[in-house]
Amino acid sequence: MPLETNGNNHALSRRSFLAALMGGFSALIAVVLGAPAAGFALSPTLKSGKKEEWISLGAPNDFQVGQPKMVDFTIMRKDGWLEQSVSKSVYVIRTGDAQFTVFSPRCTHLGCIISWRSEDKSFQCPCHGGIFGLTGEVQGGPPPRPLDTLEWKIDGGKLIASYKDFLLGVPDKVEA
Numbered sequence: 536m537p538l539e540t541n542g543n544n545h546a547l548s549r550r551s552f553l554a555a556l557m558g559g560f561s562a563l564i565a566v567v568l569g570a571p572a573a574g575f576a577l578s579p580t581l582k583s584g585k586k587e588e589w590i591s592l593g594a595p596n597d598f599q600v601g602q603p604k605m606v607d608f609t610i611m612r613k614d615g616w617l618e619q620s621v622s623k624s625v626y627v628i629r630t631g632d633a634q635f636t637v638f639s640p641r642c643t644h645l646g647c648i649i650s651w652r653s654e655d656k657s658f659q660c661p662c663h664g665g666i667f668g669l670t671g672e673v674q675g676g677p678p679p680r681p682l683d684t685l686e687w688k689i690d691g692g693k694l695i696a697s698y699k700d701f702l703l704g705v706p707d708k709v710e711a
Contacts, residue, residue, distance in 0.1 A: 589695045590625075592637070592687075598629040598694070601669070603651045603658070605640065610698060625685060625696060626651065626658070628669065637696045638671055639683040646703045649682070658682065679706045 592606045604627050609620045626638040626649075638658075640648050647662035657674060658667040666675040671682035687696040700711040 588698050589690075590623075590698050592625065592627055592694045592696055594692060595629070595633065595635075595689060595694050598627050598635065600629045600631065603628045603638075603669070605651070608698075623698060624648070625698070626682075627694065627696075633689065635687055635694060636671070637685040637687045639685060639699075639701065641683070641701075641703070642678055643680045643683060643701075644676070644678040644704060679704060680708060683708055 588610055590608050590610065592608070598604055605624050606627055607622065607624045609622055611618060612621045624640045626640055628636045628638070630636055642649050642660035642662065642665045644660065644663055644665050647660050647665075649658040649660050649665070649667065651657075652659050656669060658671075659665070660667075660676065660678070664676040665673070665678040667678070667682050668674050671684065673681055683701045685696045685698060687694060689695070702709040702711050
């Protein structure tokens with residue numbers, strides 16, 4: 536027998552109560568079973584595509600002391616489910632017998648690609664006039680810090696470097 540209503544109260548039959556209870560249980564089961572499936576489906580988008588990548592730049596004898604050389608290479612980047620090859624570059628400068636400096640070719644101001652000007656003995660940014668010396672120090676323009684250096688080593692007779700991207704426009708070198 537339904538409850539009587541008075542004012543704002545509504546009658547709730549046994550049938551309505553059981554229907555609401557079954558709906559609540561169904562929703563709970565859907566959440567319990569659906570959450571792991573959703574987590575599995577979305578997990579690639581939550582994982583960073585970053586990993587330490589050592590790139591072969593060539594034999595140490597390929598580089599002359601004091602002469603910057605741009606080296607192009609391709610790396611694989613994974614973004615969610617999409618994996619693609621990306622072209623990148625670095626500048627390598629041999630500073631001694633087995634000593635090197637490896638620079639990112641991106642201006643630390645806004646990321647434009649710098650170029651080496653042998654007549655001025657400087658790296659120059661075509662976008663906003665940033666100028667960097669042979670050791671990467673800022674010599675002029677708006678760049679907030681020196682060129683970003685990359686870790687390198689000689690392995691198996693090859694010069695290899697750990698490629699990374701860095702935040703732009705900030706005074707400190709911070710990995711992106």
